[in-house]
Amino acid sequence: MSDATATSSMDQPPTEAALRRMPKRDYMNRRQQMFFRQRLLAMRKKIEVDLATYRLALQSDERQPDDFDLASAEEDRRYLLRTIERNIGLLKKVDGALRRLTTGDYGYCLESGEPIGIERLLARPTAEYSIDVKARQESRERHYVHHRS
Template sequence: MNERQRAFFHQRLLTLRQETLGTMEELQASLRATVREPDEADQAAQEEEQRLVLRALDRDTRLLDKIDAALRRLATGDYGYCLETGEPIGVERLLARPTAEYAIDAKTRRETVEKHYRSG
């Protein structure tokens, strides 16, 4: 990966990080704005909505961790290389998923193994 590509992905990761933090702030604000409903049906619907917001917050927290890890790999020169094989991940994959840690073949193998252990 050349210097221009590293700069591009650095900016892309920083932008993604800011967007994710903004989304998390909005989600947290929606949780703080929640008012308890006296009606049981309304309360149940509200609790379901809160559960979905918490799930989205959890997903964004994990994404933020991945973004930070990608930025660290970028700083050390390891960004863009598969953690399993050491081979280049490929610019196309990084454009689609800037936080990618594995080349597509390695990721496919890992998902197959994970699927096998979940079903067994």
């Protein structure tokens, strides 16, 4: 392989399979960061397209001929509003992950500082906590809710 070919392949994000094969000592190297930046930017773009579509659907002002159609249309609007809220929340998480990539904190647990892990980040690129920390948080939340009820 020529130097130009080696350099150009190093300037490209790895495939998901190549990412999984990288040694643990290479965790959050430049190529891994490139991979996740690309994935997060693609997520962001899709969310923005979806939000624009949902907002257009909300703006449609069709008159409903009877009460049943009106009730169905209102339920559809409530569903769209919940979906928009969820997507806005996800967009904030994506933006947070992109900021952490810029600062070098991406891929590391906000609570423990330990690596989150490639597999978890592949499943949830916006993950902020390692699986152990997240499990403890969820356990505490369930315990708190259980004791409040």
